[in-house]
Amino acid sequence: MKVIDFKWPNGFKSGAVHAGFKAGDQLDLSWLVSDTISAAAGVYTKNQFQAAPVQVTKHTINLVHQLKAIIINSGNANSFTGDQGITNAHREAELVGKKLNVDPKLIGVASTGIIGKQLDMTTFTDGLDQLTLSDSIDAPEAIITTDTTSKKVCVETQIDGHPVTVTGFAKGSGMIHPNMGTTLGFIATDAAVDKDTLQQLLSAKIVNSFNQITVDGCMSTNDMVLTMANGAAGNQTITASHPEYAQFVDAFTYVLTSLAKMVAKDGEGSSKFVEVDVHHAANQADANHVARAIVGSNLIKAMLFGEDANWGRVVQALGQTDAQINLTGLAISIAGVQIIKNSQLQPVNMDALRKLLGQDHILIEVDLGSGDFSGVAWGCDLTYKYVEINAAYEE
Known part of the structure; x- marks a missing residue:
């Protein structure tokens, strides 16, 4: 091909x-x-x-x-x-x-x-x-x-x-x-x-x-x-x-x-393309659901627009799902920086991470530690421009 x-x-x-x-x-x-x-x-x-x-x-x-x-x-x-x-x-x-x-x-x-x-x-x-x-x-x-x-x-x-x-x-x-x-x-x-x-x-x-x-x-x-x-x-x-x-x-x-x-x-008003990769899910449905839950979270979308390294929002979105999660084996990376490993916070240079969030393509990776399935979802950040577009759509 x-x-x-x-x-x-x-x-x-x-x-x-x-x-x-x-x-x-x-x-x-x-x-x-x-x-x-x-x-x-x-x-x-x-x-x-x-x-x-x-x-x-x-x-x-x-x-x-x-x-x-x-x-x-x-x-x-x-x-x-x-x-x-x-x-x-x-x-x-x-x-x-x-x-x-x-x-x-x-x-x-x-x-x-x-x-x-x-x-x-x-x-x-x-x-x-x-x-x-x-x-x-x-x-x-x-x-x-x-x-x-x-x-x-x-x-x-x-x-x-x-x-x-x-x-x-x-x-x-x-x-x-x-x-x-x-x-x-x-x-x-x-x-x-x-x-x-x-x-x-x-x-x-x-x-x-x-x-x-x-x-x-x-x-x-x-x-x-x-x-x-x-x-x-x-x-x-x-x-x-x-x-x-x-x-x-x-x-x-x-x-x-x-x-x-x-x-x-090309999401309305977006400034960043966001990809979420989920690994080691218990089944395909969990993998897809978790990926889309994270990429669709308004808190995470706003966080990425503001280039704010508030990784706790990823934990929140993940925990809100009903997916099977190894609560002692979770791993999370944002923009290539591992933040959580085995459910423990890792040493992270937050200033360096914030700079990485200035890129126009952001990758978030999550390892659920629960199986052999993977999933991916795509979205964008949430910007002031999105509100502007949709506050006057008919004009």
């Missing part, structure tokens, strides 16, 4: 325009279209108030696990919009299906933006009329909201002697706390993949990628991660028994994990 410049896999095209959902001339409507009907899979927010696009797209994919295209708008979430919102989401699929001359049940719909406002269908229709299909790679820019940058990654591997491309893009900066894979994420591949295998793979790999990021502990109503595989690479259909299944899994996992880390790094 190798990381390559961003491009669409064979048999995919895209387009992006400014429809008018966002002010100015920002791109706010895009689509990703396969030349042929693709195997499709999805995972969705578990927020009880799933937005209309989530409900409609989940139902669409669950019917046959196939898609021809995905249409995405930013600037309006079409969330908490009742029956009219559902009608509008279906209408989006109908209009895209008509333009592409395919069944609307093969169209995925995604939205992001302000909650509680009906989607202006005139704006949507006018934007759709402008959309064209090309090798344009503007789609990642068209889906961002408070993001400071687009998130995109592309890798290539070999399956059955054929080059296979896996391309992913995502958005996410605030309202990030997963129970599925928080944010919008889209992955396209020209590999031929069995549709049930694709769903199983996405559902499994989301657990240690998107589900291990947190920015602010807030789960969005609109989150989904969708995958399309159109088979244009010409390989034999991938199932779990395919001799090169592991190679595809590696490429797919790399894309998911890379996108998840990009979202965490």
